[in-house]
Amino acid sequence: MTTQTKVSICLPTCNRPDLIVECIESCLAQTHTNIEILIGDDSKDDRTQRMIATRYQHEPRIRYVRNTPSLGQARNVSSLFNRASGGRILLIHDDDYLAVDGVERLVSLWQRHPDLDVAFANQYEVDQAGHVDREASDRLNADFYRTKSAEGLQQPPGRTGLIQMFPNNGWMANADLVRRISYKEQYGMCCDYVFGVELCLAAKQVYYLNEYVSFYRKTDVSISMTTKRSTSAASVSAYAFIEKLRLDRPLEPARKLALRRIVPIVVSVYSRNHDPIKGLRIAAKNLFAYNYGFSMRLYYHLMMISRSMLTLKPR
Known part of the structure; x- marks a missing residue:
C-alpha cells in the first residue's frame, strides 16, 4: 500500500x-x-x-x-x-x-x-x-x-x-x-x-x-528573474558546469542539446555586461547551438558583441 x-x-x-x-x-x-x-x-x-x-x-x-x-x-x-x-x-x-x-x-x-x-x-x-x-x-x-x-x-x-x-x-x-x-x-x-x-x-x-x-x-520577483541578465545568472553557472561535466559517450548528445538551449543565453549575458570577447569565444566554440552559423540569432548576437566592443573603454 x-x-x-x-x-x-x-x-x-x-x-x-x-x-x-x-x-x-x-x-x-x-x-x-x-x-x-x-x-x-x-x-x-x-x-x-x-x-x-x-x-x-x-x-x-x-x-x-x-x-x-x-x-x-x-x-x-x-x-x-x-x-x-x-x-x-x-x-x-x-x-x-x-x-x-x-x-x-x-x-x-x-x-x-x-x-x-x-x-x-x-x-x-x-x-x-x-x-x-x-x-x-x-x-x-x-x-x-x-x-x-x-x-x-x-x-x-x-x-x-x-x-x-x-x-x-x-x-x-x-x-x-x-x-x-x-x-x-x-x-x-x-x-x-x-x-x-x-x-x-x-x-x-x-x-x-x-x-x-x-x-x-x-x-517577476524570483531570484532567477532578478539576476537573469547579470553574469551571476543561473545560465552562466550552468554553462560552466555542463562544459566541465564528465559524461559517458551515450550522454554526449544530451550535453549538446543542453548547450543548444544555454549557449545563446550566455552569449547574450556577456554581451550585455561588457565582456564581448568571452561571449564571442563561447559562440565560436559552440556554433552548433546556432545551427552552425545559419541563424539570425547568431547575427543578432554578433551585432551585440560588436556594439559592446565599441563601448569598451581603452585601458
Missing part, C-alpha cells in the same frame, strides 16, 4: 508569508496522508514564523525551523533534506503548490516500478494570483520535453537532468539518494539545475508521468 510510504515534503521559504499559505494548504490537503511538511524559513523578518505559530499550532505534520542567520537557497534546501524522516522526499517551493492528489500519483509509481529512484510529472503555469494558463502550461512542459510520447522510464536516466526535462520542484525521489546528492552551495543560482543533473545521473530508474501534479507560479 502506498499509504505505508512516508513522504517528506520539503518546503524552503524566504519572505513570502502571503504565498506560502496556499502551498502549505495544498500539502495538508493531499490524498496521500502519510506525510510530514518540513519548512526552512530564510526570511529577514518574523512574519512567516508568527503566521505558522498562529495558524498551524495544532498541526503535528508541520515541522518548522527559522534559520538565523539565513542559510541561502542551497544550504536551506540541503538542511531540509537532512531533516527528512520519510522514505521519499518531495520538494516544493513556497510560491508554488501541489495538486490535491499529486503526492499519491507520484508515490504510486513505486508500486509499478519497485527499483524506481526518481519520479516527476507536469507543472501547471499560474500567474501571481494563481490563475492557471492552460496554453502556457502545455507550452512550458513541451519546451522541456515533457510530452505524452516521452512518458515512462527514461533511457538513459541521466539525459533527463541534462536537458532540463527534470523540473526544479514537484518531483519525488528516494530520500537516501536525495541526501547523497543534495544541493551544493558553490553552484550559486544554478544549484537546483546541478542537483537535477547529478540526481538523474546517479539514479538507476527515472520515471516521467505525463500528468499535472503541481502548480508553478510565474513571478
Whole structure:
C-alpha cells in the first residue's frame, strides 16, 4: 500500500508569508496522508514564523525551523533534506503548490516500478494570483520535453537532468539518494539545475508521468528573474558546469542539446555586461547551438558583441 510510504515534503521559504499559505494548504490537503511538511524559513523578518505559530499550532505534520542567520537557497534546501524522516522526499517551493492528489500519483509509481529512484510529472503555469494558463502550461512542459510520447522510464536516466526535462520542484525521489546528492552551495543560482543533473545521473530508474501534479507560479520577483541578465545568472553557472561535466559517450548528445538551449543565453549575458570577447569565444566554440552559423540569432548576437566592443573603454 502506498499509504505505508512516508513522504517528506520539503518546503524552503524566504519572505513570502502571503504565498506560502496556499502551498502549505495544498500539502495538508493531499490524498496521500502519510506525510510530514518540513519548512526552512530564510526570511529577514518574523512574519512567516508568527503566521505558522498562529495558524498551524495544532498541526503535528508541520515541522518548522527559522534559520538565523539565513542559510541561502542551497544550504536551506540541503538542511531540509537532512531533516527528512520519510522514505521519499518531495520538494516544493513556497510560491508554488501541489495538486490535491499529486503526492499519491507520484508515490504510486513505486508500486509499478519497485527499483524506481526518481519520479516527476507536469507543472501547471499560474500567474501571481494563481490563475492557471492552460496554453502556457502545455507550452512550458513541451519546451522541456515533457510530452505524452516521452512518458515512462527514461533511457538513459541521466539525459533527463541534462536537458532540463527534470523540473526544479514537484518531483519525488528516494530520500537516501536525495541526501547523497543534495544541493551544493558553490553552484550559486544554478544549484537546483546541478542537483537535477547529478540526481538523474546517479539514479538507476527515472520515471516521467505525463500528468499535472503541481502548480508553478510565474513571478517577476524570483531570484532567477532578478539576476537573469547579470553574469551571476543561473545560465552562466550552468554553462560552466555542463562544459566541465564528465559524461559517458551515450550522454554526449544530451550535453549538446543542453548547450543548444544555454549557449545563446550566455552569449547574450556577456554581451550585455561588457565582456564581448568571452561571449564571442563561447559562440565560436559552440556554433552548433546556432545551427552552425545559419541563424539570425547568431547575427543578432554578433551585432551585440560588436556594439559592446565599441563601448569598451581603452585601458
